Amino acid sequence: MNELDTLAHALHSLANIDADDFKLSAPYWHKKNYKKGEYYNEYRNVCKYLGFIIEGVFRTYYVDDASGEEKNVFFFSKNQVVVSFKSFITQSPCNYYTQSMVDSKILYIHIDDLNKLYKQSHQWEHLGRLIAEMAFTVSMNRTESFLFQTPEQRYLQLIEDHPDIFNTIPLYQISSYLGIQGPSLSRIRKRIIGK
Amino acid sequence: MNELDTLAHALHSLANIDADDFKLSAPYWHKKNYKKGEYYNEYRNVCKYLGFIIEGVFRTYYVDDASGEEKNVFFFSKNQVVVSFKSFITQSPCNYYTQSMVDSKILYIHIDDLNKLYKQSHQWEHLGRLIAEMAFTVSMNRTESFLFQTPEQRYLQLIEDHPDIFNTIPLYQISSYLGIQGPSLSRIRKRIIGK
DNA sequence: GAGCGATTTTAACTTAGGTTAAAATTATTC
DNA sequence: GAATAATTTTAACCTAAGTTAAAATCGCTC
Secondary structure (H helix, E strand, C coil), rough: CCCHHHHHHHHHHCCCCCHHHHHHHHHHCCEEEEECCEECCCCCCCCCCCEHHHHHHHEEEEEECCCCCCEEEEEHHHHHHEECCCHHHHHHHHCCCEEECCCEEEEEHEEEEEEHHHHHHHHHHHHHHHHHHHHHHHHHHHHHHHHHCCCCHHHHHHHHCCCHHCCCCCHHHHHHHHCCCHHHHHHHHHHHHHC | HHHHHHHHHHHHHHCCCHHHHHHHHHHHHHEEEECCCCCCEECCCEEEEEEEEEEEEEEEECCCCCCCCEEEEEECCCEEEEEEHHHHHHHCCCCCCEEECCCCCCCCEHHHHHHHHHHHCCCHHHHHHHHHHHHHHHHHHHHHHHHCCCHHHHHHHHHCCCHHHHHCHHHHHHHHHCCCHHHHHHHHHHHHHCC
């Protein structure tokens, strides 16, 4: 299956985009490879592209003014959309960095082209709303994880939800995502072995 | 200023809804009073209404299976929208309870009527997206507060952002919102006095 | 304003994460 | 494969939140 087919399939599941609808978009998708560490979007840049990950993992992180530490806000992995939601939706400068964590390959579309598709097809029109809903759901799940779960539970949940991430990226990136320090994650991992 | 004027003003700020646009919606808005403790939407109900708070405070909470505890997810206060975002947007059963915390007054509109407005006017059409964006931003801010702030900082932030909430509702509701236990909030408050 | 219920604080103790630095392990490079 | 760098774990100590129960305070009602 080539990249566009993979994408067509994903968009069909996500927003009920059928083959004809998808054909409209075909000329607008571009391929791009990222080496590990390259940026999808940087701090203060307006995010103008919606990406779809063919292969790889990205993270969105925030640099804490006080400590200078990087704090991971989101991970994006294979077959998911990568985008800096708020910046993209509002076309305003981004507060985050979004960076590839391993060599990655994406298809991306420019927001202007996406807007053209919204006008051309009813199915595409709904995608804009679905993107916002999806962004909301992702963020909401994360809020809930902090409210209802302990760091240990969040860690176990991450392994369950994203085994790919768990196996590809350094643990200190994961501890940052979980909102805890490195040594704490080590203790958690040690605790879990005994269970 | 009567309730509809207040609403018209708020929608103008929010989504650039002008006087003519607003007139279209006038027949669809209904007024409702809530006594303290009454529910705006209950667990497993589909949220079919979008509310605008004229007066009062609502909370959205989740009942933790394990402990049986109520955990506050959102507060909604005066001049804000009250809605169970995800349930409303997807028209699926809600995982939460949304309840008035003090005697409250809202204007509300049925989702079907809102959809009619989307079709009638371009400005209204954008509101659906704005609602999702707003929901995302609210949730995102909350996620960030857990990632970047200590409970003490979250508490101080809440006072700053929502002095009305701070003065109206019991502290144990606030500790639940902050994701900490009652005694911890007491300790934080004690700590702060010395600063 | 006495009594009662709700709310908040305090106390005492436990648990777990934060911090810092060093040690151990794992990857990478030449 | 030895050297070096990156990552992870460990250790020791500190701090703050969790837990449970009791005490104190606040607010309302009659």
